[in-house]
Amino acid sequence: MTRRKTIYDIAELANASPSAVSAVLNGSWEKRRISRKTAERVKALAEAHGYSRNIQASVLRSARSKIIGMIIPKYDNRYFGAIAERFEATARNHGLFPVITCAQRDPELEAAAARELVSYQVETIIATGATDPDGITDICRAAGVRSLNLDLPGSAAPSIVSDNRGGARDLTLKLLDACHGTAPGQPLLFVGGRATDHNTAARIAGFRDGHADRGIEVPESNILACGYAGAKAYAALDAWTGDLPRGIFVNSTISLEGVIRWLGDRGALGADRTLFGCFDWDPFGALIPGNVGMARQDVNAMMDEVFRVLGSDQPEEKVTLIPCNITDAG
Amino acid sequence: MTRRKTIYDIAELANASPSAVSAVLNGSWEKRRISRKTAERVKALAEAHGYSRNIQASVLRSARSKIIGMIIPKYDNRYFGAIAERFEATARNHGLFPVITCAQRDPELEAAAARELVSYQVETIIATGATDPDGITDICRAAGVRSLNLDLPGSAAPSIVSDNRGGARDLTLKLLDACHGTAPGQPLLFVGGRATDHNTAARIAGFRDGHADRGIEVPESNILACGYAGAKAYAALDAWTGDLPRGIFVNSTISLEGVIRWLGDRGALGADRTLFGCFDWDPFGALIPGNVGMARQDVNAMMDEVFRVLGSDQPEEKVTLIPCNITDAG
DNA sequence: TAGCCTTGCTACATCGGTTGAGCAATTTTG
DNA sequence: CAAAATTGCTCAACCGATGTAGCAAGGCTA
Numbered sequence: 247m248t249r250r251k252t253i254y255d256i257a258e259l260a261n262a263s264p265s266a267v268s269a270v271l272n273g274s275w276e277k278r279r280i281s282r283k284t285a286e287r288v289k290a291l292a293e294a295h296g297y298s299r300n301i302q303a304s305v306l307r308s309a310r311s312k313i314i315g316m317i318i319p320k321y322d323n324r325y326f327g328a329i330a331e332r333f334e335a336t337a338r339n340h341g342l343f344p345v346i347t348c349a350q351r352d353p354e355l356e357a358a359a360a361r362e363l364v365s366y367q368v369e370t371i372i373a374t375g376a377t378d379p380d381g382i383t384d385i386c387r388a389a390g391v392r393s394l395n396l397d398l399p400g401s402a403a404p405s406i407v408s409d410n411r412g413g414a415r416d417l418t419l420k421l422l423d424a425c426h427g428t429a430p431g432q433p434l435l436f437v438g439g440r441a442t443d444h445n446t447a448a449r450i451a452g453f454r455d456g457h458a459d460r461g462i463e464v465p466e467s468n469i470l471a472c473g474y475a476g477a478k479a480y481a482a483l484d485a486w487t488g489d490l491p492r493g494i495f496v497n498s499t500i501s502l503e504g505v506i507r508w509l510g511d512r513g514a515l516g517a518d519r520t521l522f523g524c525f526d527w528d529p530f531g532a533l534i535p536g537n538v539g540m541a542r543q544d545v546n547a548m549m550d551e552v553f554r555v556l557g558s559d560q561p562e563e564k565v566t567l568i569p570c571n572i573t574d575a576g
Numbered sequence: 577m578t579r580r581k582t583i584y585d586i587a588e589l590a591n592a593s594p595s596a597v598s599a600v601l602n603g604s605w606e607k608r609r610i611s612r613k614t615a616e617r618v619k620a621l622a623e624a625h626g627y628s629r630n631i632q633a634s635v636l637r638s639a640r641s642k643i644i645g646m647i648i649p650k651y652d653n654r655y656f657g658a659i660a661e662r663f664e665a666t667a668r669n670h671g672l673f674p675v676i677t678c679a680q681r682d683p684e685l686e687a688a689a690a691r692e693l694v695s696y697q698v699e700t701i702i703a704t705g706a707t708d709p710d711g712i713t714d715i716c717r718a719a720g721v722r723s724l725n726l727d728l729p730g731s732a733a734p735s736i737v738s739d740n741r742g743g744a745r746d747l748t749l750k751l752l753d754a755c756h757g758t759a760p761g762q763p764l765l766f767v768g769g770r771a772t773d774h775n776t777a778a779r780i781a782g783f784r785d786g787h788a789d790r791g792i793e794v795p796e797s798n799i800l801a802c803g804y805a806g807a808k809a810y811a812a813l814d815a816w817t818g819d820l821p822r823g824i825f826v827n828s829t830i831s832l833e834g835v836i837r838w839l840g841d842r843g844a845l846g847a848d849r850t851l852f853g854c855f856d857w858d859p860f861g862a863l864i865p866g867n868v869g870m871a872r873q874d875v876n877a878m879m880d881e882v883f884r885v886l887g888s889d890q891p892e893e894k895v896t897l898i899p900c901n902i903t904d905a906g
Numbered sequence: 907t908a909g910c911c912t913t914g915c916t917a918c919a920t921c922g923g924t925t926g927a928g929c930a931a932t933t934t935t936g
Numbered sequence: 937c938a939a940a941a942t943t944g945c946t947c948a949a950c951c952g953a954t955g956t957a958g959c960a961a962g963g964c965t966a
Binding site: 262263264265266278279280281284303305306307308309 | 912913914915916917918920921922923
């Protein structure tokens, strides 16, 4: 294996100086008054010899890395998958190099990931669904790195978050209306999440809003904020002492797995049995009988907003809400 | 914003030389005979002043980047999500810095991604599900970067691939046995994928193997390799002129979406109607009525094998098959 | 024909760590 | 007690690209 070609190698081949080669290959040659003839010669040689710029060296010198990092909890659902994919594409469109790292919802891993990204000279970190967004912001601030929260808000950096409350209200209304024929005036069951989580709290508020809109009282016991895991949702439903409700509002796709399993085990799965809606979208979740609709977060709009805020000169540390789309069943 | 702290700053604070600081902070201080006392003093100061190593500088000098890149097609299903997540975790366990980039199944983007990773001085590239694995290998080879194919084999680098044929055979047998009661001796329908794709071809072979095991003839017309998209599967089933089969072997979760939709539209969804199995696992796909099982690719085993091959001295350019797990319904 | 401008380059310091060579002070050995 | 070995550091070159300062050659002006 021969050594990698550098600008010095190309300079020698082209009978030019390394500075000239550098200027040609980074596009600043016209500004630096290198003749078109020389530029063409250098480019051709670089191409022919498979030259590839050493970005580490370039970044070291120029102090502009153009690397943008994202910390994400998991890749195990469509929402985060879509965020990762859209983030990459949008970052590239902005001439940046995206690096995504997965922190498993663990605040220690989040901090470690942030520090690691800082070491790699990222210019910006997007903390997505972070357990401790302000901790990440602190690390960034100490290193002079911009930061921004996505999906879950923090208090120390601009935050871009779905309108969980509004989306939950819309989904609640849709579900209440679907249940109206068979169970008029009956409140829905809310399943999944932790009531102390920002997003769950907002969705519970929206859930209540929707019921209020229809003049339906929601007993506290109808809110089963039992955690996210499918097994926890299953257990919470098992422990539920009331009648099997006609409609269930599920707080996340991960909880939905447990809900479906539970309904299936009781033979209650089907459009004529228990209806459900779910916050977050999944293509198969949408196809399960009894599904009335899903609150699909608008990832494209969120990401556009992220880059709009990054482009603005002095972003405020405020929370921007992005409306959700309510999908139809099937 | 103050400038970032460097080893020179810490050296001044600690009354030591930059070399000593460097040695302390990169762990080579014992080898370089720096006293424990000095080491401790330097570490404390670095910690106190929020020092963070500039990896670009470090890599530039030492020529070992410890960066490992992965090119992946999409993040839109559980399989690739699991691969991304497991890859990150395993790479970190090996002391490497993982960078994943998504190439949208586009050979041009794949090549661009490979070149970009090379510029970032990656030491290795894992080409996952690549449209043109050998193209990526060529780019890597020219730059002295190791490469390895995952999920789809190439001819120029070691490849680690699921045992698609064996998994398809096992799933076929499971599905045939489940259908045996109501439709004995009847062949299944195969839906989705492109017959020219390596993995689809292997799965069709396994599909035929399973039928042969049970002594069932498979007419060519039962193989609907119509493309992956849900809509294509839907259209292919619409164009199917035979009787509605009792069992369908679906080639991927993306095709499954169309199959479920089609069955639903015909009221054929349910354990007493058309049964199906699917290559690739999805938690909701598994919960859809009529699901008999899924061929779940063993991502952990694949990733272990990837790093085992990377650890071995001279990996051969051969294909390693990793068995799949057949999951139960629900 | 001297003085100035423009063109088209090159020289060199620099970014922040890393590392081989080397040196002074102390300790051990013969 | 001198020579050798060990300890605990420092010096300086280097990795590859960048960009400021500057220089030689030629053209243009006064």
